[in-house]
Amino acid sequence: MDEKIYVLGSRDNVKEGILKIGRYYAIDGSLGSNVYLDALKPHVILICGKRGYGKSYTMATIIEEMAMLDDEIKRNIGIVIIDTLGIFWTMFFPNKKQEKELEKWRLQPKNFDITIFSSRENVEEYRKKGIDAKELLIKTSEIEQHHWTQLFGLSLKDYVMAVIGKAIQKMKGSYSINDLIKAIYDDSKADEKVKAVAENFLAIANSWNIFGKEGIGVKDIVKKGRISVIDLSPYGEEIKVVLLAIIAKKIFEERVKERKKYEEGLLTDSKIKEDVPITWLAIDEAHVFLPHEKNISKDVLIKQWMRQGRQPGVALILATQRPSSLDEEVLSHADIIISHRLTAQEDIDALNKVRPTYMHESIGDAVKRIGKERGVAVIIDDTSESMHVIKIRPRLSWHGGEEPSAKH
Ligand SMILES: Nc1ncnc2c1ncn2[C@@H]1O[C@H](COP(=O)(O)OP(=O)(O)OP(=O)(O)O)[C@@H](O)[C@H]1O
Numbered sequence: 001m002d003e004k005i006y007v008l009g010s011r012d013n014v015k016e017g018i019l020k021i022g023r024y025y026a027i028d029g030s031l032g033s034n035v036y037l038d039a040l041k042p043h044v045i046l047i048c049g050k051r052g053y054g055k056s057y058t059m060a061t062i063i064e065e066m067a068m069l070d071d072e073i074k075r076n077i078g079i080v081i082i083d084t085l086g087i088f089w090t091m092f093f094p095n096k097k098q099e100k101e102l103e104k105w106r107l108q109p110k111n112f113d114i115t116i117f118s119s120r121e122n123v124e125e126y127r128k129k130g131i132d133a134k135e136l137l138i139k140t141s142e143i144e145q146h147h148w149t150q151l152f153g154l155s156l157k158d159y160v161m162a163v164i165g166k167a168i169q170k171m172k173g174s175y176s177i178n179d180l181i182k183a184i185y186d187d188s189k190a191d192e193k194v195k196a197v198a199e200n201f202l203a204i205a206n207s208w209n210i211f212g213k214e215g216i217g218v219k220d221i222v223k224k225g226r227i228s229v230i231d232l233s234p235y236g237e238e239i240k241v242v243l244l245a246i247i248a249k250k251i252f253e254e255r256v257k258e259r260k261k262y263e264e265g266l267l268t269d270s271k272i273k274e275d276v277p278i279t280w281l282a283i284d285e286a287h288v289f290l291p292h293e294k295n296i297s298k299d300v301l302i303k304q305w306m307r308q309g310r311q312p313g314v315a316l317i318l319a320t321q322r323p324s325s326l327d328e329e330v331l332s333h334a335d336i337i338i339s340h341r342l343t344a345q346e347d348i349d350a351l352n353k354v355r356p357t358y359m360h361e362s363i364g365d366a367v368k369r370i371g372k373e374r375g376v377a378v379i380i381d382d383t384s385e386s387m388h389v390i391k392i393r394p395r396l397s398w399h400g401g402e403e404p405s406a407k408h
């Protein structure tokens with residue numbers, strides 16, 4: 001007999017393109033039937049919870065499931081992980097650490113094929129481990145004036161920004177930071193002191209080794225059926241924010257173009273080759289990129305990915321320790337919220353503000369009830385307007401986010 005399945009995030013209870021993320025969990029700790037999540041449609045999934053209760057782990061479990069979808073579906077999906085702490089490379093190794101736990105679930109350790117983009121030094125280290133790694137280089141021509149202001153804490157009204165802006169406008173085609181510096185020096189009308197400050201800023205940016213005359217394109221990062229990890233751990237927070245803003249904007253624009261091609265194909269009844277598949281962007285430590293304050297990665301993620309993302313086919317998996325420190329709009333866009341244990345009242349309050357209309361019990365009360373077991377979570381599914389308590393299945397690949405212990 002066919003197992004009766006219930007798929008979170010799906011209106012039609014589809015049986016394909018579904019992720020088996022865990023099992024129902026009873027308060028006495030017993031496990032019930034499987035829990036599935038829809039991966040055919042783009043979603044905004046928010047994972048939250050107190051430190052050490054399983055956010056990064058759950059994110060990786062969802063990604064593992066995506067990587068194990070049938071080829072026919074998988075090839076229409078590309079996964080990009082924004083890894084702020086440099087912990088996701090361990091997906092390349094099987095989870096030998098939790099073999100016993102996996103056995104209980106009748107699962108076996110498994111490694112996943114990934115490509116990592118990071119600093120030159122990290123690339124060397126990853127290659128030594130046998131992992132496919134590429135240097136994360138952005139084309140200087142893709143950095144707009146508002147990126148420079150965020151990077152250097154400047155305003156568009158500052159003289160130094162005016163000088164940099166003028167040089168950018170003069171540039172044609174691809175250029176390097178040194179080309180920009182030269183253009184500033186050739187600007188005979190600008191004040192010498194302001195030029196010196198501009199050069200200093202640009203020299204600092206040059207030393208980060210992330211901007212080149214040429215750089216990686218969206219097609220290198222988002223690949224059909226593949227997992228790309230963008231390891232941002234070597235960079236400071238401002239740089240992380242700018243890198244994600246640029247990458248997310250490029251992906252969104254490519255997907256808008258792909259979608260247009262697809263519609264045209266339908267109209268003319270011709271077969272269209274998609275270059276950039278539906279993209280799932282998984283962002284760990286999401287509060288860095290989506291804070292209450294003004295921030296350029298937030299602009300791209302909220303205005304483009306969340307408000308308009310369904311149509312072009314871009315989806316998000318966000319993880320944060322502090323739902324209360326996220327821009328309010330994020331919580332309202334999340335159609336699936338997975339909350340592990342939370343105890344800080346302001347975080348519970350932030351969750352309580354969402355979906356109060358159809359909830360019999362507040363999310364905060366439910367989250368308090370789930371206790372201290374790691375990997376247990378409350379899921380709020382906006383599609384079915386329901387709440388569930390589940391245990392996320394153990395990871396097949398090695399989890400890298402563990403706290404160091406002073407014992408070893
Ligand atoms: N579903 C699960 N099954 C088994 N063990 C789990 C599960 N979820 C989490 N764990 C255990 O909990 C530990 C902490 O998980 P994780 O690193 O995901 O925490 P986190 O919430 O991301 O914490 P932080 O806020 O510090 O990033 C893992 O190393 C793992 O041992």
Ligand SMILES: [Mg+2]
Pocket residue numbers: 055056057284401
């Ligand atoms: Mg984590």
